[in-house]
Amino acid sequence: MELAEAYFSIPDASRRPNSELYEWLKVKLMETGARGVVFHHYVWCDAWRAELARLKEWVGLPVLGLDSDGHSETSLARSQNRIRAFLEMLQ
Amino acid sequence: MTGEPRQITLNQWDREYDRLRAAGMSEPVYGGPLGRHVADGDTRLLKLRYDDSPAALRLWNFLLTEENRLQAARDRGKKLVGAMKDLGTVPVMAYSLDNVTAFYPDGAWWIPCVMELNAGLLQIADSLGIDESFCPVRAMLGAFVTEAHFPIPDLLTCSVGATCDDFSALAQRLNGLGHPILWWEIPHRRAAEPGEDAVTLPGGFSAPRSQIEFVQSELNRVRAALEETAGRSLDDKMLANGIAKANRVRRLLGQLRHLAFTAPRCPMPALEMLIAEMLAIHFCSDQDETIRVLEELLDEVSRRVAAGTGHLSTDAARIFWVNPVADLQVMNLLEDSGGRVCGTEYLFAHALDPIPTTLSPMEALAQMALADPMAGSAIDRAARIVAEIRRFGAEAVLVSRIPGASHCALEGEVIGAIVREQCDVPVLEIEVPSITDATQATLCTRLEALVETVKEKRQ
Numbered sequence: 060m061e062l063a064e065a066y067f068s069i070p071d072a073s074r075r076p077n078s079e080l081y082e083w084l085k086v087k088l089m090e091t092g093a094r095g096v097v098f099h100h101y102v103w104c105d106a107w108r109a110e111l112a113r114l115k116e117w118v119g120l121p122v123l124g125l126d127s128d129g130h131s132e133t134s135l136a137r138s139q140n141r142i143r144a145f146l147e148m149l150q
Numbered sequence: 151m152t153g154e155p156r157q158i159t160l161n162q163w164d165r166e167y168d169r170l171r172a173a174g175m176s177e178p179v180y181g182g183p184l185g186r187h188v189a190d191g192d193t194r195l196l197k198l199r200y201d202d203s204p205a206a207l208r209l210w211n212f213l214l215t216e217e218n219r220l221q222a223a224r225d226r227g228k229k230l231v232g233a234m235k236d237l238g239t240v241p242v243m244a245y246s247l248d249n250v251t252a253f254y255p256d257g258a259w260w261i262p263c264v265m266e267l268n269a270g271l272l273q274i275a276d277s278l279g280i281d282e283s284f285c286p287v288r289a290m291l292g293a294f295v296t297e298a299h300f301p302i303p304d305l306l307t308c309s310v311g312a313t314c315d316d317f318s319a320l321a322q323r324l325n326g327l328g329h330p331i332l333w334w335e336i337p338h339r340r341a342a343e344p345g346e347d348a349v350t351l352p353g354g355f356s357a358p359r360s361q362i363e364f365v366q367s368e369l370n371r372v373r374a375a376l377e378e379t380a381g382r383s384l385d386d387k388m389l390a391n392g393i394a395k396a397n398r399v400r401r402l403l404g405q406l407r408h409l410a411f412t413a414p415r416c417p418m419p420a421l422e423m424l425i426a427e428m429l430a431i432h433f434c435s436d437q438d439e440t441i442r443v444l445e446e447l448l449d450e451v452s453r454r455v456a457a458g459t460g461h462l463s464t465d466a467a468r469i470f471w472v473n474p475v476a477d478l479q480v481m482n483l484l485e486d487s488g489g490r491v492c493g494t495e496y497l498f499a500h501a502l503d504p505i506p507t508t509l510s511p512m513e514a515l516a517q518m519a520l521a522d523p524m525a526g527s528a529i530d531r532a533a534r535i536v537a538e539i540r541r542f543g544a545e546a547v548l549v550s551r552i553p554g555a556s557h558c559a560l561e562g563e564v565i566g567a568i569v570r571e572q573c574d575v576p577v578l579e580i581e582v583p584s585i586t587d588a589t590q591a592t593l594c595t596r597l598e599a600l601v602e603t604v605k606e607k608r609q
Contacts, residue, residue, distance in 0.1 A: 075310045075318065075333040076325050105284060105556060109319035112279020113326045 073106040080110075081117060088118070095121040095149050097142065102126045121149060154459050157199040157419055157485065160184055166202060175204055178439070180215040187214045192264045194585075199482050201422050201461075205443075205450040212434055212443050213425055216253065217300055219435045223251040224301050229379045232303035234290075234331070235317045238396075238431045238501030239519040240307050240372055245437045246392025247380045254432035255306075256317065258299055259287040262584040263477050271296070272584070280323055285316040285555035286476045286584050294324055305379040306331045307372055312338035312525040315556055332375045334368040336519060337361055339526035351521040352503040354537070355530055366516035373512070389511035395437055397504045402444040403430050404502060409451050411492040411542040415460025417451045420491040421481035424474065427494060430501045461485065467604035468492035470544035470575075472535060472565060475582040476552055480593065484548070487597035489604075493542035495535050499523050528561040532568035539573050545604045547573075548597075551581040576603045 070083035087093075096118055100107035111124045123145040127134040158166065164185040184207065188195055192214065200206055224230055231252040233240035244252035261269050271292025275281070278295075280288045293299040308321045308331050325331045342348035342358035349359050377384050406426060410418045418426075426447055433440040454460055462485060469484060470493035484491065500521040506514040523531045539547065547569050551558040566577040578600045586593060 072322075073315075073318070075308070075322060075335075076331070077322060103283075103556065105315045105319040106322075108283065109280055109323050113323060115279075117326075 072110050093120065095123065095145060097123045097125060097145065099125045101129055155454060155461055156202045157461060158202045159199055160195050163200055170204060178208065180211050181208065182211060184210055191268055193266045193268065194264045194478065197479055198421065201419050203450045205446040206422050208446055209422060209425055209443055212439060216435050220251065220253055220300050223435065230301055230303040231376065231379065232306045234306060234308040234321055235313050236307065236309045237498035237522055239515055241432050242392055242396040242505065242515065243373060243384065243389065244376055245395065245433065246388045247376060247382065247384055250376065250380050251435055252432065253300060253435045255290050255293065255300065256287050257432065258290040258293040259476065261293065261299060262286060262289050267585060278323055280320050283554055284320060285552055287317055288320050291320055291324055294329060305375055308333055309336050311335040314524060316554065332372065334372050336522065336525050337364060339520055351517050352506060353500050353521045353534065355521055355526060357520050361520060362513065362516050365520050366512050369512055369516055369519065386511050393505045393507060393511055393514060399430055399433065399440055399444065400502055400504050402441065402448055403427060406444065406448050406451060409455050413455045413460060414464045415458065416462050416466060416490040417454040417460045419461055420484055421478060423491060424481055427496060431498050462490050466490040467601040468543060468545045470535065470539050470547045472547060472549045473497060473552060473558060475550050476584045477582050477586045480582050480586055483590065483594055484597055487594055488601040489597060492544045493538045495523065495538065497524055499534055524557065528564035529568065531561065532565045535565060536569060536572045539569065539575065544575065546575050546600055547577045548600065549577065549579040551579060553581055553583050576600060
């Protein structure tokens with residue numbers, strides 16, 4: 060039962076509706092004073108990929124959308140470059 | 151009809167229409183020449199070839215006037231229910247209420263094809279972050295934004311869980327745009343574990359009783375929402391009547407499929423058969439008229455089979471078709487290549503099986519929903535395909551992938567391997583986007599090669 064309750068407390072993008080994800084994120088953004096959002100998703104993950112545009116509309120902060128296959132060197136280097144550029148933009 | 155049936159162009163149909171009208175052909179209110187739909191922007195119709203029977207004309211006119219029918223239903227005060235991702239369960243419940251009309255917003259996936267990308271629906275989906283990495287059903291998002299292809303429904307339902315993840319994602323996007331959705335969950339169908347009560351579902355799959363009870367509880371939520379929308383109760387007697395009517399549609403389609411897929415000559419082309427089968431899941435917004443359309447089609451097919459007439463010759467390659475096509479023209483290409491469809495699995499095979507009438511209506515509907523081929527493994531789906539290949543005597547299998555649809559990328563190989571092993575028939579996998587103009591030469595070559603392989607194998 061505890062495992063089930065813990066599972067249902069995860070604010071995942073794949074929940075329907077997934078409004079809890081946005082409620083959770085709103086709290087976290089306020090708590091941390093975040094100035095931007097890095098949105099990472101795996102290339103073929105439709106559930107997360109579909110959230111990127113909605114998040115950009117909703118969040119009111121700069122958003123960096125990063126996709127990757129999760130395990131290649133080229134993907135890592137590309138992501139590092141893009142994150143550095145994003146950080147520079149925020150400064 | 152007398153003589154040999156033909157496949158004719160839209161312009162030929164309009165001339166034939168004038169002749170039939172002059173000869174006294176009667177039509178339903180939505181009748182008329184097919185050419186008028188081109189003026190509405192349905193330009194792909196100019197490139198298709200159609201069966202030349204009045205029954206086929208009625209089928210096409212029925213399909214192409216759904217938007218008018220929905221608007222008319224709303225004008226008459228009926229409540230509209232958009233049953234998303236649901237392949238044949240919620241519409242059965244909705245049509246049990248006489249003041250509700252259900253439709254299938256996902257059907258918008260054919261608009262980019264029929265309007266040859268001119269409606270701009272895919273561009274709208276792109277702008278909303280739902281790009282070509284998703285199934286062409288993303289066109290539905292554009293249709294909701296423009297409100298130009300169907301009225302915004304009074305109630306939107308969407309099945310989620312063990313259904314298409316592309317659709318789930320874009321339905322969530324729709325929800326995020328401000329359209330409330332009643333989500334109901336379908337679990338991944340599994341076999342009963344030791345100690346669990348196993349139930350054989352319509353169509354032959356099996357599931358533990360606990361899963362059926364869960365789906366039934368989900369459908370009870372849908373029932374309550376339908377009652378609230380309709381402003382009246384939906385009791386078991388009404389549901390039983392609704393199931394009886396849905397079963398009438400399913401039995402007609404069963405007879406139609408049997409004749410069309412087993413007759414020595416092909417009595418009805420693949421394209422018209424595809425459109426007819428689709429009626430099982432949504433009734434094209436009029437359940438009673440669906441029955442009349444199918445009855446007329448069945449009469450025509452029965453006459454042709456009795457007379458030994460048909461399209462193509464008796465040696466046409468007998469092809470089993472898996473998955474619906476985003477571009478309707480591809481169905482014509484099979485016949486151009488010397489093949490005929492003898493068996494189909496368009497992802498809603500369960501919606502062609504009669505709904506049990508010996509159970510309580512809600513349990514019967516829960517069993518049907520859980521029998522959805524997409525709710526289980528690709529191995530389950532392949533087993534059903536193998537059984538149908540044997541039943542219809544198909545000589546090859548064509549797996550038609552839908553670009554962007556994640557399940558297609560994974561299922562085709564599994565289905566192909568099982569079919570090859572168990573039926574010893576060739577399997578061809580193709581990909582069909584909304585418009586295939588750029589790849590038609592390649593497609594034709596591949597289809598011709600499949601037909602040649604079948605004929606070679608006969609010797």
